Amino acid sequence: MDLVGQEAKYDMNKILLYVEYHWGKRRPVIEFELNHNKVYPVNETIFQASGTQENSIIEFDLELTAQNIFSIHMRDKTDNDTVEIDGEYIEHWVKIREIEIDNIKFETALYISDPEFRHSMTQEWVSRMHDQGYEIQEKYHRCTELRLNGTWTLKFNLPIWQWCTEHFA
Secondary structure, three states: OOOOOOOOOOOOOEEEEEEEEEOOOOOOOEEEEEOOEEEOOOEEEEEEEOOOEEEEEEEEEOOOOOEEEEEEEEOOOOHHHOEEEOOEEEOOEEEEEEEEEOOEEOOOHHHHOOOEEEEOOOHHHHHHHHHOOOOOOOEEEOOOEEOOOEEEEEEEEOOHHHHHHHHHO
């Protein structure tokens, strides 16, 4: 097929998010923002599920700008969400496995692009965890998990191919 003179077709402004939901009692609820505005997926496809885990592809059609901030919020976790099944503790959390923007998968670059997670737990809860021997940091860099209530954020620029080559070369 001769492509001379034809424009390449792209799914511009499309974001695909590949996530794992983990839970014991109920599936985590996550919300999304682009540039501080709430956004909604156009589709979510569950491609693998078990009793305590679900793997999904979440699809967005968004109007991206030259500079973007994509955020995922989890606000529904409680201390009662951890359950014990056959001697194993099952937590309530979400893992971001992959992100694809305009047909470019981040792959391992997702971990080095410096996404950030900031928890929104109360200081009282953080102090209680400290007393139990757990150190809860205010923010976690190069993190792809939402294990506490809080916000995961990825900042990126367009064109995405150029941003990727500048950050991951």
